Amino acid sequence: MASYDDNNIFAKILRGEIPCNKCDEDDFTLSFHDIAPQAPVHVLVIPKGRYVDYADFAANASAEEIVGFTAAIKRVAEKTGISESGYRIISNIGDDGHQEVPHLHMHVVGGAPTGRMLTKRS
Ligand code: 5GP
Numbered sequence: 001m002a003s004y005d006d007n008n009i010f011a012k013i014l015r016g017e018i019p020c021n022k023c024d025e026d027d028f029t030l031s032f033h034d035i036a037p038q039a040p041v042h043v044l045v046i047p048k049g050r051y052v053d054y055a056d057f058a059a060n061a062s063a064e065e066i067v068g069f070t071a072a073i074k075r076v077a078e079k080t081g082i083s084e085s086g087y088r089i090i091s092n093i094g095d096d097g098h099q100e101v102p103h104l105h106m107h108v109v110g111g112a113p114t115g116r117m118l119t120k121r122s
Pocket residue numbers: 009020021032033034035036037044091092098099100101102
């Protein structure tokens with residue numbers, strides 16, 4: 001796994017160097033609306049700690065951070081009004097997962113039917 005890059009875009013958002021449209025924040029997480037939403041609701045939940053991806057987080061985060069991250073996802077769904085209608089959570093990891101930003105983030109998408117989970121392979 002690549003080491004954490006403090007110049008990634010979400011690290012800059014966490015440091016307040018670039019703005020975000022904030023949805024939720026607590027001691028462990030920041031959640032903000034995706035700049036290029038792929039659904040009526042598309043929020044990114046990120047831990048405040050320096051974790052490259054979910055595998056890094058699972059291996060190295062504290063129990064408090066893991067619980068905090070999990071709780072933030074549920075809270076974001078409630079705050080954005082999609083917890084009743086349903087939604088999808090996605091975390092891309094590495095090259096095959098098509099991860100673009102190397103700071104763990106969970107996509108929370110909903111507000112309309114999300115379609116098939118994956119595009120069918122031809
Ligand atoms: P990934 O492919 O790494 O799972 O997803 C990265 C996500 O971050 C994409 O959905 C992209 O639109 C979003 N994103 C990239 N740069 C920014 C930014 O500066 N601000 C916000 N709010 N979202 C961003």
